[in-house]
Amino acid sequence: MALLVVENLTKRFGGLLAVNSVSFGVETAEILSVIGPNGAGKTTLFNMLTGIYAPTTGSASLAGRPLVGAKPHQIVAAGLARTFQNIRLFGSMSALENVMVGRHSRTKGGFWTALLPGKAGVAEEKQIAQRASEELDFVGLGHCAAQTASCLCYGDQRRLEVARALATDPQLVLLDEPAAGMNPQETRSLIALIRRIQKRGITVVLIEHDMNLVMNLSDRVVVMNFGQKIADGAPAQVRSDPQVIAAYLGSGAA
Structure with missing residues (x-):
């Protein structure tokens, strides 16, 4: 069984469907990147996994322990930690x-x-x-x-x-755009750091817009667009997916 299991996770804000029935699993010590255009629902997904938002429907579990309905400090105690898109020190x-x-x-x-x-x-x-x-x-x-x-x-x-x-002794750490604002040297240092984290047996799930980082670092990539998962696979497989190309470059690019 996967360490993190996400099943049909959905979040509505009034009439806005921010995340629409997203499902995926993450294995122990895997590096998974969640990518997609701005507004695709990636950070909302992270916020649901960490107890900041309550999902409208769906479930998520870490090592078999339900995350939905737990408070943020309980989720940290269960072994899930995160960083934020905007630095919060x-x-x-x-x-x-x-x-x-x-x-x-x-x-x-x-x-x-x-x-x-x-x-x-x-x-x-x-x-x-x-x-x-x-x-x-x-x-x-x-x-x-x-x-x-x-x-x-x-x-x-x-x-x-x-x-x-x-x-916090996490089993899994969520990194929300960790390379944002970094120069190339800092990004290379970050890639090395994430690989060292993986060698400690810690699972890493990251949101990232730097495609060179994503393609060189990830074991798997999940792609979201308009709140839906449109692809899930190895970096080379995802990079050539027509739906992914269309989402990033426009429908004419596919």
């Missing part, structure tokens, strides 16, 4: 502190532990800081641990978001 906090926020989703201590930390609470906080430091090293930002997040360059902020997601 705590700008006044350090890079290390931002990643520690992600790691706190796996802590045992609650409100009173944070308010009145005893010996166990202090020890746990040290463990959190250590794990956050390891994730910063993993994404190549170990030297930036003490820097304020808002002072990091754009590409480093993107990688910091990935580190924060990894600190």
Whole structure:
């Protein structure tokens, strides 16, 4: 059984059908790209998988655990983490502190532990800081641990978001346009990072407009247009699909 199973997921906003009965599966440690023109419903799909939007109909599960109806923090606890199209860091906090926020989703201590930390609470906080430091090293930002997040360059902020997601111990991570705004060197670094994530046994699903990245990195590609899935297959297969060509280049291109 696939790690992530999406079945007939649909989202309506009034009279607008943003996502229309989309189904697909993702295997463990697979890299799947979700592509399509602007407005195709890709981010809405991610928002349904992470509990930000409730689907109108349909279902989704991670390792057999239902995602629909769960709250965002419950979905993170189930092993699904994400980054966002628009960077959402705590700008006044350090890079290390931002990643520690992600790691706190796996802590045992609650409100009173944070308010009145005893010996166990202090020890746990040290463990959190250590794990956050390891994730910063993993994404190549170990030297930036003490820097304020808002002072990091754009590409480093993107990688910091990935580190924060990894600190939650995900089985699967959703990356929403991770290469947006990156220069070619930053994009090459991102591709290498995603491959290292895959080698850790973590499944990656990404939304991306950089077709060179998508075709060189993905094991599989799902294509959406006007809220519907129009193709699903290997990159070479999808690239030559007449419906995909028409969606990107106009009906005359097919």
